[in-house]
Amino acid sequence: MLVKKPADIPYSKVTPKNAYLNRRRFLQGTAAGAALFASRPLWDALTPAARAQSATARKLTGLAKSPFSTTEKMNSYQDITHYNNYYEFGTGKEDPATLARKLKTTPWTVSVEGEVAKPKTFDVDTIMKMAPLEERIYRHRCVEAWSIVVPWIGFSFSELIKQVEPTSKAKFVAFQTLYDSKTMLNSFSAGINFPYVEGLRMDEAMHPLALLCFGLYGEVLPNQNGAPIRMVLPWKYGFKSIKSIVKIKFQEKMPPTTWNLSAPSEYGFYSNVNPAVDHPRWSQASERRLGELFKRKTVMFNGYEKDVASLYSGMDLRRNY
């Protein structure tokens, strides 16, 4: 006995043969198109060839090694130079890599003024010769909760302090970035006030870990990383590491700092990396190390606790964020 189940769709709903064949051909065409589309050669042809280390940048050689260097894996030159917060040249992470080309880094002078025995305007090349250049591989932690490891080149800022002889009235150091309205965004577009200013307490500035920096990865700083001279403060959030310095002033009063002016409840003067003190809007307990897929726990003072904790003994770091 033949038991047949009725078909569950009427014959009228069956796809007509020519439509079915057309659809097959459509899919085949799509697959072929997708394969070509996904091919590496076509991709390379379409993207700008800005991936290699700079061919023209001045090399810095004969660098001394530093005991402050970490053994953690360094991020690639490509990542370090194409993921930047330098709002003068755009607020997107990849903007400064192209827009900072407008920055003119020679000639460049830095004015050292205020509570010093001999205020003077230095040429950046003169400053570079004040002490032997070292390679310092530092962890760098942004307040946005991402981090990188960068092989910076420079020497302790204390070397410059020694040379300019601050007076006893110098309790703080104030820094200022270049502002050029012709090549840089205005404050309104960037969302923060320019020129960018930062500051340190005198003992922080004197600490050997505080780096006066001229280069990275064996060459002078790329524009987007704050050429030609910047600070690197590895135990603080990255925005304290001011770029493209034109003025250094020793003074009695605590200096204003740009991000604190922009949002006082979110960014403090000290801004030490501290997993226990959250940003009002997001957690600081973890961070994304670029190149890693999952987040990692943030470490007190970005892992430099044994070096700098003594600077803050007795201080309430939640109040003094």
Add this chain to the structure above:
Amino acid sequence: MLLQRIINNKWTKRAAFVLCLVPLGVLAWKAFHGDLTANPVEKLEHETGDWTIYFLLITLTITPLRKLVPHLNLIRFRRMFGLYAFFYGFLHFFTYGLFDQMFDWMSITMDVYKRPFITVGFLGFVLMIPLAITSTAGMIRRLGGKRWQRLHQLIYVTAIAGVIHYYWLVKSDITLPLRYGAILALLLLARVIFWLRARQSKLAHSAAARRESAPAL
């Protein structure tokens, strides 16, 4: 007319369906070629977030557009765009859940509780779930047109939540959140205007009807 025929054509709808997947395709391709910037997870989160807002705004454009060009059958695309908003919203939440939190639900709950921008973002996403579930024609019939329409007005809350979510997470550059907020405000304002006009004409109509049915003196 030609535009009408194109919009009614089944291939147009299929092409639109495929086109809506292009943003995901581009992301997949970039991921495969290592071109998602130095911080790929952040890039994925931002792109999927952007496309969630884009599709919410596109979906919200349909109804005002229908009032302007009533002869074009645009309603046939609304559900698709709405579901794509949910799709990209899901990808956005999934990226966060996986790469930021390794699907630690305790930690995710803490985030939703403690971080206002995540609270509103999560709210916006969660409100899309009932909308996605009741998106079918069968569901419209089950709920009844009026109830279904009332429920799906939740998309206004989702869209507003999305804009606030974005505004609360940027560090200083509020250009894009403000831009999306402005577009959303216009789309909502258009609805208010249409609603007021409909009310006005209804009142005028009923006044005229009362005058007509009044006993002749």
